[in-house]
Every structure is written in structure tokens, then in C-alpha cells.
Amino acid sequence: MAWDFSTEPEFQQQLDWMAAFVREEIWPLETLDLDQQRLDRALRPLQAQVRERGLWAAHLPPDLGGQGFGQVRLGLMHEILGSSLYAPSAFGNQPPDSGNSELIALAGSEEQKDRWLHPLLAGEMRSAFSMTEPGVAGADPTTLQTRASLDEATGEWVVDGHKWFSTNASVADFLIVMAVTDPDARPHQRASMLIVPADAPGVTIVRDVPTMEHADERFGRLGGHAEILYEDVRVPAENLLGGRGAGFPLAQARLVPGRIHHCMRWLGVARRAFDMLCERATYRVAHGSVLAEKQTVQNWIADSAAQMQAARLMTLHAAWKIDTQGPAAARTDVSLIKFYGAQVLHDVVDRALQIHGSLGYSTDMPLEAMYRFARGARLYDGPDEVHRQSVARQILRGYEPPPGDVPSEHVPTRRVAARERFAELLEVVTSND
Ligand SMILES: Cc1cc2nc3c(=O)[nH]c(=O)nc-3n(C[C@H](O)[C@H](O)[C@H](O)COP(=O)(O)OP(=O)(O)OC[C@H]3O[C@@H](n4cnc5c(N)ncnc54)[C@H](O)[C@@H]3O)c2cc1C
Helix, strand or coil: CCCCCCCHHHHHHHHHHHHHHHHHHHHHHHCCCCCCHHHHCCCHHHHHHHHHCCCCCCCHHHHHCCCCCCCCHHHHHHHHHHHCCHHHHCCCCCHHHHHHHHHHHHHHHHHHHHHHHHHCCCCCEEEECCCCCCCCCCCHHEEEEECEEECCCCCCCEEEEEEEECEEEEEEECEEEEEEEECCCCCCCCCCEEECCCCCCCCCEEEEECCCCCCCCCCCCCCCEEEEEEEEEEEEHEECCCCCCCCHHHHHHHHHHHHHHHHHHHHHHHHHHHHHHHHHHHHCCCEEEEEHHHHHHHHHHHHHHHHHHHHHHHHHHHHHHHHHHHHHHHHHHHHHHHHHHHHHHHHHHHHHHHHCCCHHCCCCCCCCHHHHHHHHHHHCCCCCHHHHHHHHHHHHHCCCCHHHHCCCCCHHHHHHHHHCCHHHHHHHHHHCC
């Protein structure tokens, strides 16, 4: 029976190298508040080291210049990279480029790979995924209103719509746009994905929407969430990604592994917050003892450790399922970790912030930024409620109403059945009395 939680020694060495590299070379950059240009310059020599080490763009198969790690090894890697917002960029697998490159690798034509994927992997291009719209529920993408219609005369797709929260769109070279191409088809067959160059006429990046993560949003920064107008935007027919009407299956193919990456990155953030929580407990004295001696703080530490361990095992198990049985088999597991992982991230960061008091609330510690970051995790890639609903529906498929609506475990009913079944035994016992 195979049941193995160990990591191959060679890969563990790589993980150890990554952990030291991220901590020593990337964490210090966080304190400098570099603009995008300077940050790119600072990251370039680090990216060269990552390439030399054979860890660049590890999410893709080797024939596309990646390492073909599979989700479990990628997960372990993302746990380390997640500790810093800059680390994924140093390793060539920052979202949303990582998910978009997986998407083009999966569904793109050879020409699309040459034109968009290879430059994306080489770090010469950036991309965004443009699905959510301000006017309809992003949680239910069957309501999308952005339209793409085929102009038979020119053979071009014409895109019209209004999107927002397209992460990185204001610095992107191209956008993967989800649009309705077949309004009369069944809900999950109506939409398609199109590659739209960011400088195509009719694309207007209106603004980067200020958020609780970046309230002082400046236009054109990595990590910004853009509002975009698509007005009579024309792209050639060959910019359709995957088949016509394949938008929903493609979105699932992109989001299922992407959620593993998110959850493991969140564990990296949670771990960093947990270390701060424990460190603070060792020296801060209040009411006659260090905080480590207060039972509430001990509960926080124990609860955080338990939650992180649970989330880690659940996420790696879901990753293993994708590796061994494919993304479709892991859908429920991935929904489980999406809402549970986001909760764990929030809880651990919240406790770490709390134990630091006013210092935790200040920008002298990274905790307030982590707290704001953690809140978004409950929304993007599907809000908590939708994942809970999906898990519950899946689980409930294994249940049906009991005969006569009497609960299967109803003791008096079971007793009647048991008395019949064991009548002989009961008879003997009674006669021996
Ligand atoms: C930081 C961040 C980055 C993002 N990046 C991208 C991106 O790159 N590209 C992109 O296209 N989008 C992106 N999004 C958008 C994100 O995917 C949507 O916000 C999300 O899908 C929810 O859609 P909505 O905001 O329209 O909320 P709505 O769909 O209006 O939902 C609002 C609330 O309604 C409730 N709700 C919805 N459905 C149910 C239900 N079935 N049962 C119970 N309650 C329910 C939930 O509480 C939900 O939070 C990003 C969002 C954030 C916060």
C-alpha cells in the first residue's frame, strides 16, 4: 500500500535552496518600496540564478521550457514562494501569468504558443485574465455580458464589454478575455476565450481600481486590478483560444490547479505570520508574565498550528489527486481547500496581528498588509459561499431521503429491526434469566 509523506532528497535540497534564497535575497527587497522598473531590475539577476538552478517556470511541461513538476512538487515550491509577494516573479510563475501560460499551453495553437506563450515564459511579456464584470455576478459567470461576434466579412472577432478586476491588465501586453460568443447555446457553452492585445484599438484601461490592499492605487503597477472597456475591439479569428464555446471548461482547467497554487502560497504567508506570532510570545511581558504563558496565546499557537497542518495536508492531497487522476477528479477537494485555506490564512494573520497590538496594526510590521491581502482570498477565484455550496452539493449527491422520511439512525426503528433479527438470541438470553 502506498501512503508516503516524504519528499525525495534531491527535491528537498531544491526546496531548502529556495527557502534560503527567498528569505535572504527577496525578503529584503520588500522593505524598499521600489517602483516597477527598479523592481524588475532588482529581480533580473535573481531570475538568472533561478534559471541556472533549473527552477524557472516550473509549472509547465519540459517541452515548453518548464520543469514539469506536477502539482505536489509545485505545491511545496509555492508554499515557499508564497512567503513574499515578489518571489513568484523571481521564479517565472507569478499569477496571473502562470495560469494564463498553462491555459495557452493546454489549448493554444502552435502559432499562439509562438506569439504569446514563449515570450510570456521568457519574461518578455505580461498578461491578464479578463473575466469579471462590474454589472453582473462574477460568482456566476453564466451571467457574463461581454460579447464577441464573428464578422463574417473580415473573419474577425469583434469584442464589446466592460470588465473589471483584471489583475495586472494595466501592465499587460495581452488579455485573455472571456466573452459570450453563442448566446443561444446552453449556459456553460455560451462563452469563449479570446486573446486580445492590450494595445488593440478599442481597448481602454480605465483605471486600476483602488482596493483595501492598495488604497492609493497608482496606475500601471504589477498587482493592480484594472477596469477595462472593450469597444468594437477587433481581433483575428485565430485569436480564439481553444474551441468556440469552450470558455467554461477552459476556465475550470485554469482555475483548478491555480487554486492549489493560491492555497500553498497562502500557507507561506500564514507560516510567516505564525513565526511572528510565536516570536512575539517569547518576549512581550504583560500582567506579570511573557505572553507565551497566557492560555489564550497558547490556544492561538496550537489552533494556528493545527489549522495550517490541516490546510497543508488537504491541499497536498488535492494536488496529489490532480497529479494522479486529473483536475476533474479533484474539483471537490479543491473547493474544500479554497474556502478553508482562505479562512486559515485569515485566522493566523489576525492572531499574529493581535498579539503585536498597535505595532501589528502599524506598517512597521508586514502584518497589516498580510491582513488586507488575506481578505481578498475569500473572494477571488470564487467566493467562499460558492465553494461551500459546490462542496455541499457534491457531498449530498451521495445521500437520499430515507424510507418514510424516518432517519436511518432512528433508534426505536432500528430496535424493532434488531429484535426481529436477533429474536433467537433474545429468546435464549431471556430463558437463561
Ligand atoms: C484581489 C482580487 C483579484 C481578482 N483578480 C481577477 C482577475 O484577474 N480576473 C478576473 O476576471 N476577476 C478577478 N477578480 C474578481 C473575482 O473573481 C470576483 O470578485 C469573484 O468572482 C466574485 O464576483 P463579484 O465580485 O462579481 O461578486 P458577486 O458575484 O456579486 O458576489 C458577491 C457575493 O455574493 C455572495 N454569493 C454569490 N454567489 C453565492 C451563492 N451561490 N451562495 C451564497 N452567496 C453567494 C458571496 O458572498 C459573494 O462574495 C479578482 C478579485 C479580487 C478581490
